[in-house]
Amino acid sequence: MYYQVNACVKGPLPFQPWVPVVLSLDGQRLSVDHRDTTTKAFDTVGCSATATDAPFVVRVQFRNGKKLVLDVGSHGLQAQLIQQLMTPSAHNNAGSVYDQLVRVATAINDRAPLAKKSDLPPSGISVADVQAHLCGLKIVYDHVAGLPSPLALYDWLLDTEAAYVYCHRDLHGAAHPEVYAHCVYQQDPLSYALGTTSSEERPDATTYVGVCAYCRTEFDAGTLQWLHTERGAMLCTACDHAQRLDAYFKNQFGSTAYDMPLRLILAACPNRRCTGRFSLADMRRMHELEESVACPGCRNLVTYETYQIATFLREHPTITCSQVGLPKRTYTTRIPPVRAHEGVGNRILTEPKLPVDGRWSTYLATMLVNVQVYVRASAVHDDAAIWLFREEIDKAVDMIRAHDNGAFPIDLVRAMHRDLRFVAKIGPMTHYWSNPTVVAAAIRRYEQFMHLSKTHKHLVPTLDIALLWRVHMTQHVAYCAYSRAIAKKVLSPQWNSYDDAAYVKTCVAWTKAYREPYSSYVPTGTVCARATSWLMV
Structure with missing residues (x-):
């Protein structure tokens, strides 16, 4: 049988590091493999293998005068390797893979x-x-x-x-x-x-994990203190969205309104005026295969994201644009804030109809047209108002799209x-x-x-x-x-x-830190060869 074990080989010079290798004993031929190539091969006939004073180290002296110093990592493997090398038939009893x-x-x-x-x-x-x-x-x-x-x-x-x-x-x-x-x-x-x-209203600071409801970035202790003690609002350092207490809408203030299984959600057409129902096969096409399915009732196309649009309509029947309580960073020097005048209010109705193709892109394009018509029909044409309404719409949409359909964030x-x-x-x-x-x-x-x-x-x-x-x-x-x-x-x-490149970097970091092989598997390729080239020193 074929015997193989991971080990580290000592270089010929004192300052050279231990190099992780794979020892392979096939009959009377001992191969020392580094990465995806055979570095050296030895004839084990007449060789001697002895344990040294250093733990787990085996010294192998071959008949031609060459020698190997190996660290196999345990007393059990040390004894087993010596037995394999000194007894010609020992490798035939290496045992099962288990x-x-x-x-x-x-x-x-x-x-x-x-x-x-x-x-x-x-x-x-x-x-x-x-x-x-x-x-x-x-x-x-x-x-x-x-x-x-x-x-x-x-x-x-x-x-x-x-x-x-x-x-x-x-x-x-x-x-x-x-x-x-x-x-x-x-x-x-x-x-x-x-x-x-x-x-939670008063979380334990030692165990509570505060998370941005938009991008899932973990909050630091200072942000948690501000949100839950000062009851203020802060911008997330990752996504720049304003964070407030109970920003996550699905369990806001202890709500259980979203505790509904996906089987019930996806079986019904998201159009509130339609009574169409989808079969299990159609639900799978929308859900797992991400395809569009025609509703048997209203004949509109329905996708997985159409249900998110329906959630947006329930959560945001109107969009309010007000400077009160908004962070100052919301406005830039390029676009001034909305001026107070009689022609433009601070609230608009969201588009109540779902798009015929069931896509966010179509719905948001319709919403933008509605905002432009609303503002430009006022007494004063204010492009800043359009921009600010778009910002509020984007913020509301980002919250909905950050979370999948169903009772949970995922x-x-x-x-x-x-x-x-x-x-x-x-x-x-x-x-x-x-x-x-x-x-x-x-x-x-x-x-x-x-x-x-x-x-x-x-x-x-x-x-x-x-x-x-x-x-x-x-x-x-x-x-x-x-x-x-x-x-x-x-x-x-x-x-x-x-990917393979990240895996090889992990192998290198592990070997540098612990002086032992991370795994016997190292993928091949140009990037991998460069990443592990330091081991050949």
Whole structure:
């Protein structure tokens, strides 16, 4: 059989660093692979392999006089490598892939007390927490695997979201691995904080996570103090929108008006005068495939964003333009504020009709024409008034468009559908991921990853780290406190924005920080080669 292990090779000069490599033993040929090329190959016939005084280090002396000094990371791997090299038939009994993976986890646990930066802040995640979460994922995986069609999957996602809408307020703040929708909702900690805590009147400054209702930027302590103690308004430093207490409209002042499942919302035509209903297949076309569907009642085209326009009409039947209480930065020297005169009022009606094509662009173009007609029909033609009305309209529209349809800041049906890709990776191997040794190693690597995130942005997690990150985020209060202690802010994963270049940069940063390989997989390519070229020194 083929035997392979990760190790670090010592250079011939004292000042040269340890270089992460992959050792491959095939018969009597030992290959030392760095990146995607074979750096060196040795004949192991007649070689000697001995342990040194340094922990985890093996000295290999070959018959031709050449030697290798290897750090394999654990006493178990050290003994195993010596056995493989000294016993010609030993590599034929290397064990199953499962056993080899568990040995890698054992090596990580053995190395942890002696590793660089071994005193990292603990995350507080337990083996039982991970096993309970995996049990919930396994149930989802088995159920989804038995669904006969994409339409049946969509129907199940709608049912899952609907059941959660009716009980989500009873589950806030705690981990419930048996409720899949709750787990997925918590994977976006800033949106979860916005949807569950933004209506609190006197929040605890040590645990409260304040979030901009427009762009999901976390507020600093000074902004929170101003909003919740002084009851004032401040501009978000990221999007420049004015922030006030209870700006998020879906749970404003404790409202439950938006606690309605997407199954009910998308089944009915958003036109208030139409009684048309959509089939499950049409709902899926609008929702998952983002297509336009003709309403069987009014014959207008309806899209997913048409329901957002309908929400805008309910929230903003009129648009008010007034200088009272607005931040001074709202107006620039190029366009003066509206003058007080009899010809132009400070309120207009929003366009009550939904666009025939169901698109925001068409609706906003109609609104602009209405504003121009309203202002220019007044006694004084004031272009500044048009500009200010447009600014107020844009602000109101931005708030609505920043949040998906449904009861939450995010569309849980879409979020669960995306999350099933992760479930598909974990589901077939829950037995392996539930192994206490594997979980302990994953917890260690997760804590290393979070510590590295303090000084590096856009790090790409491996699957074991992603699993632990996921479990930790289901413990919302504890996760936010841990993340703030590590990085001074709540870290949110960007699952859909990772690429090979970012992954290679993560490998490089990890190896520099901990002097151990991040993963045995390194993608190939020009960018990747440049990023890892320093390792060849």
